[in-house]
Amino acid sequence: MTQLKKRTSAGRICGALGLFMAVIMLGACASAPPAPVASITAARQAISGAEQAGARQYAGAELDEAHEKLVMAERYVNDERMVEAERTARESLIAAELASARTESAKAAEINREMTRGSEALVEEMRRTGGQR
Amino acid sequence: MKILTAREIQRLLVFAGLVCSTLVIASCASAPESPRGAAEARSSLTALQNDPNVANHARLELREAEAAVRIAEQPLSEDEEALGTHRVYMAGRAVSIAEARAATRYAEQQRARLAEEREALRLQARTREADRARNDAARSRSEANQARDDAARSRDAANRARSDASQARNAADAAQSSAAELTAAAARQAEEYQRQIDELQAEVTDRGLVLSLGDVLFATGSAQLQGGGNANLDNLVAFLKQYPERRVQIEGHTDNVGDPGYNQDLSQRRAESVKDYLSQHGVASQRLTASGLGMDRPVADNGRATGRQQNRRVEIIIENPQ
Numbered sequence: 001m002t003q004l005k006k007r008t009s010a011g012r013i014c015g016a017l018g019l020f021m022a023v024i025m026l027g028a029c030a031s032a033p034p035a036p037v038a039s040i041t042a043a044r045q046a047i048s049g050a051e052q053a054g055a056r057q058y059a060g061a062e063l064d065e066a067h068e069k070l071v072m073a074e075r076y077v078n079d080e081r082m083v084e085a086e087r088t089a090r091e092s093l094i095a096a097e098l099a100s101a102r103t104e105s106a107k108a109a110e111i112n113r114e115m116t117r118g119s120e121a122l123v124e125e126m127r128r129t130g131g132q133r
Numbered sequence: 134m135k136i137l138t139a140r141e142i143q144r145l146l147v148f149a150g151l152v153c154s155t156l157v158i159a160s161c162a163s164a165p166e167s168p169r170g171a172a173e174a175r176s177s178l179t180a181l182q183n184d185p186n187v188a189n190h191a192r193l194e195l196r197e198a199e200a201a202v203r204i205a206e207q208p209l210s211e212d213e214e215a216l217g218t219h220r221v222y223m224a225g226r227a228v229s230i231a232e233a234r235a236a237t238r239y240a241e242q243q244r245a246r247l248a249e250e251r252e253a254l255r256l257q258a259r260t261r262e263a264d265r266a267r268n269d270a271a272r273s274r275s276e277a278n279q280a281r282d283d284a285a286r287s288r289d290a291a292n293r294a295r296s297d298a299s300q301a302r303n304a305a306d307a308a309q310s311s312a313a314e315l316t317a318a319a320a321r322q323a324e325e326y327q328r329q330i331d332e333l334q335a336e337v338t339d340r341g342l343v344l345s346l347g348d349v350l351f352a353t354g355s356a357q358l359q360g361g362g363n364a365n366l367d368n369l370v371a372f373l374k375q376y377p378e379r380r381v382q383i384e385g386h387t388d389n390v391g392d393p394g395y396n397q398d399l400s401q402r403r404a405e406s407v408k409d410y411l412s413q414h415g416v417a418s419q420r421l422t423a424s425g426l427g428m429d430r431p432v433a434d435n436g437r438a439t440g441r442q443q444n445r446r447v448e449i450i451i452e453n454p455q
Contacts, residue, residue, distance in 0.1 A: 015143050018150035087219040094226040101233035108240035115247040122254045126261060 033082045039089035040077070043070050046096035055099040058106040062099035066092050168217025171205040174224040178202050181232055190238035194231035201227040329375070333368050335451070341379075342451040344369070345432075346407070350447065356402035358410055366407070369449060370414040381416070382450040383407050383423040386430055388441035393427055401425025407447050 047066050055063040069092030076085035178198050181187045188195065205224035209217045330337065335344040346365060350358055358366075373381065385400030385407075404423035412418040434440035 011140070011143060011147070015147035015150070018147045018154065021150070021154050084215070087216070091219065091222050091226075094223055094230070098226050098230050098233065101230045101237070105233045105237040105240065108237045108244070112240050112244050112247060115244065115251060119247065119251045119254055122251065122258060126254070126258050129261070129265075 033086070035077045035082055036073070036086035036089050039086055039093065040070070040073055043073065043089050043092035043096060046093050046100070050096045050099040050103060053100055053103045054107070055103040057103075059099040059102035062095055062102055066095035066099055069095055166208050166210075167206050168209055168214070168221050170218070170221035171202070171224065174202050174205055174221060174228055177225070177228045178231075181228065181235070184235075186239050187232060187235035190242070191231045191235035194227070194234045198224065198227035198231045329368075329372050333365070333372060340450050341453045344449050344451075346447040346449065347442070347445075350407075351403055351445075354399070356399060356406050358406050366410060367414075370411060370416060373411065373416045373420070373451070376451075376454075377417075377420075378454055380420050380452045381411070381422070382452070383411075383421060384448045384450065385423075385425045386432075386444060386446050386448065387428045388444040389428045389431070389435040390441065397425050397427035399425070400427050403447055407449070 043066065047063070047070060050059070050063055050066070069088050073085045073088035073092055076082070076088055178195070181191075181198075182195060201220070201224040205217070205220040207220070330342060333342070333344050335342040344365070350363065350366075352359060373379065383404045385402070385404035387396040387400050389396075401424070404425055408418070408421045408423040411421060428435075428444070431440075431444040432446070433443035435444060
């Protein structure tokens, strides 16, 4: 009797697990998730960060893309298409990050060019003053 | 139909749940295929991973990109195309971010090198500047020394010039005085000469000094000098000895009385006896030339006695010095 009882409780646990999983699976595929507020916020912050870093000047195309994706994500939210909204918000975020990265790299290259020019000017000056004597 | 027990219902439910979940999983996994663009993302990523400049500077970013590319490469069914596009987009951006970050860090690393280079250059420039300043100082110093030397030299030169000038002045004074002496000596000499000429009663002509010895020297028709103490001839001897470089021509002349041949011969003999007299008194005979010119060169009228007397003569021509 105790053995039978044991088998019964094990079957119950199995059943509960199966049900739970099924519900999860179904939910994942079918239910409308909540608005991706966090992703949109992150994208917006990344965009403003890129703008502050000077992406308008150094990575205009990437910045524009991030802007467009953000606007699109908000439109999806309004249309209650939350999956698309989430994806587009993430795309906006990564586009903004790319804008920042390219801005940094362009600035770094510019600084290096400047330094190289400075060194060349120094060499040139030394050559000239050296030649005077 | 028999009524199902509670246990049977449970079993049925469990079975249904399992079937459902299996179906769901199957539906999600059907028609497996990598989304379009995933391969491009992979190849870009591989290129970056193989570039040591990128690989060393963006490890974290490359790992993230790798993860994103893996996700993008996951096969999806056709109805999940939008998800595939999204994943490929994310993967592509992740790869680009890795590339940009790597470039930034590479540039920063280069910048350190550039800064070192520039520092080295600045140091070099400063060193040169210092060297130049040192050289300038040394040059100024040597220039100053040189200037000092020059000044000393100039001073010496000035002193020398001063002493030279005084010497020159002395020399000039001496020269002046000696010139004066010379002039005085020349004047004295000229005076003496004139006095001698006067004494000889000589005439200064183009040919030289000409003195005429009258016929008082000779008896008529004779070439013999009349006995001793002929003051004129003695004066001539003294003069010729004083001026030993002068040559002398002795010319005999006659009046027109008598045969010209005889007169010629007589004048010749008279000239010769004067020559002999002179050489006997110490005048070198090489200097003396005697010639007889007869009656061809009268100096006065032969029609009168005084004229004829003047024509009978011996002329001594003392040539001017050559």
